[in-house]
Amino acid sequence: MPKFAPLTVPLWLLLTCGCLIGAISFGARSGLGLYMNDISVSFFDNQTAILSLSLAIQHLVWGAAAPFAGTFADKFGAGKSLALGTIVYAAGMALIPHSTAPIAMHVTAGVLIGVGVAFASFSIVVATFGRKVTPERRSLAFGVGIASGSVGQLVLVPLTAYLIGAYGWQVSLYILAALLLAIVPLSLAVTGKGEPEAGQPDQTAREAFAEALGYRSYLLLCAGFFVCGFHVAFIQSHLPKHLQDADLPLWLGGVSLSLVALFNLVGTFGAGWLGGKYSKRSTLSAIYFLRAITIAVFILTPLSVWSVCIFSAVLGLLWLSTVPLTTGLVAQFFGMQYMAGLFGVVFFGHQLGGFLGVWLGGILYDSTGSYETVWWMGAALGIFAGLIHLPIREVPVPRLARAAAAS
Incomplete structure (x- = not known):
């Protein structure tokens, strides 16, 4: 007889606290690219490759830890994962101003934040959301989270x-670390862990991962999400520096990332709604093809305040709109029992792409003085991702299909 995790808090409270956690966790690290110039000049003789490598390590560690974090949350509860991750995350943020050697920066900005955010990320939250709604509403619930x-x-x-302008970059990091600790009390409302859904057979974690890694559509999804990580990490970490080099106003870096976030609200909600109505696979392909076009147009257009703002708005519509569709496909393939852990594997592919995007951005910039090569790589990868999603089959694994037929 399948078991179900009881909803021990009102749904509205779960959604409110979960969304606040997602906002703080994701937002706190989203501005780390704003520190690229200050930290590189203060500690590393203006070598951007060092902090670039630290941020690349962060992406890689976050991805490598994500399957373990997701499985921990599936087994022991999302709230415990979120609280534990937050403490590590905040420690890494607070120690960055003391990381004057490259290895120290790699440990704090790279390893500690990477591990912390894996256990305290929005992927843990959205898996919990998905367990509390019907399958038809999951894609939209993922979009909300x-x-x-x-x-x-x-x-x-x-x-x-x-905060950087008003108090200096070091103090601003202490403030962000203190803000992160607010996640700990909020995590008390995010309850629930993985259980088989009604009519679905139980599995061990080992069986779930073995099944997933043998499913072709899942592997294609992992490969496509690699490209999403490359785009997001490169642009988030290096766009402010790219704009500074073009002698555009210093405020434009922060405004451009904020515009991405603003329009991403529309894109993410829209993608979640589309995923509940139409083919997730086809929608994902369209998003990646549109990213490739958007990046190519941005490279070929002379840089100005207006061109940057238009690019940021269009990119925002395509930014994280891939995530509710990707998570929706994972749930459709395998059900919700090990959703957080199985999405963690897909997310590892995303973070491998993020590692390469951040690291290659710094390496190629230091060697050529330009980001142009990496921009064109991003456009080419967008075309690749659009193509690789087309063969995905939007059907459950045979185990679930047999269970559905028997019921």
């Missing part, structure tokens, strides 16, 4: 820029 991250980016990136 992921949109909370955009709200965090929209609010905290300009706040970070203000």
Whole structure:
């Protein structure tokens, strides 16, 4: 007889606290690209490659830890995962101003924040949301949870820029670390862990991961999400520096990332709604093709305040709109029992792309003095991702299909 996690708090409270957690967790690290110039000049003789590598390590560690964090949340509860991750995340943020050596920066900005955000990320929250709604509403529920991250980016990136200007970059990091600790009490409302849904057979975690890694559509989804990570991480970390080099106003870096976040609210909600009405696979392909076009147009257009704002708005519509569709496909393939852990594997592909995007951005910039090569790589990868999603089959694994037929 399948078991179900009881809803021990009102749904409205779960959604409110979960969205606040997503906003703080995602928003606090979204502005780290604003520190690229200050930290590089203060500690590393203006070498952007060092902090770029630290942020790349953060993406890689976040991705590598995500399956373990998701499985921990599935087994022991999302609230415990969120509280534990937040403490590590805040410690990493607060120690950055003391990381004057490259290895120290790699540990604090890279490893500690990477591990912390894996256990305290919006992916833990949205898996909990998905367990509390019907399958028809899951894609929209995922969109709501992921949109909370955009709200965090929209609010905290300009706040970070203000704090840097008003109090200095070191103090601003202490303030962000203190803000992160607010997640700990909020996590008390995010209850529930993985259980098989009605009519679905039980599995061990090992069986779930073995099944997923043998499912072709799941592997294609992982490969496509790699490209999403490349785009998001490169642009988030290096766009402010790219604009500074073009002698555009210093405030434009923060405004551009805020515009991405603002329009991402529309894109994420829209993608969540589309995923409940139409083919998730086809919608994902369209998003990646549109990203490739958007990046190519941005490269070929002379840089100005208006061109940057238009690019940021269009990109925002496509920014995290891939996530509710991707999470929706994982749930459709395998059900919700190990949703957080299985999405963690897909997210590892995302973070591998993020690692390469951040790291190659710094390496190629230092060697060529320009980001142009990486921009064109992003456009080409967008075309690749659009194509690789087309063969995905939007059907449950045979185990669930047999259970559905038997019932």
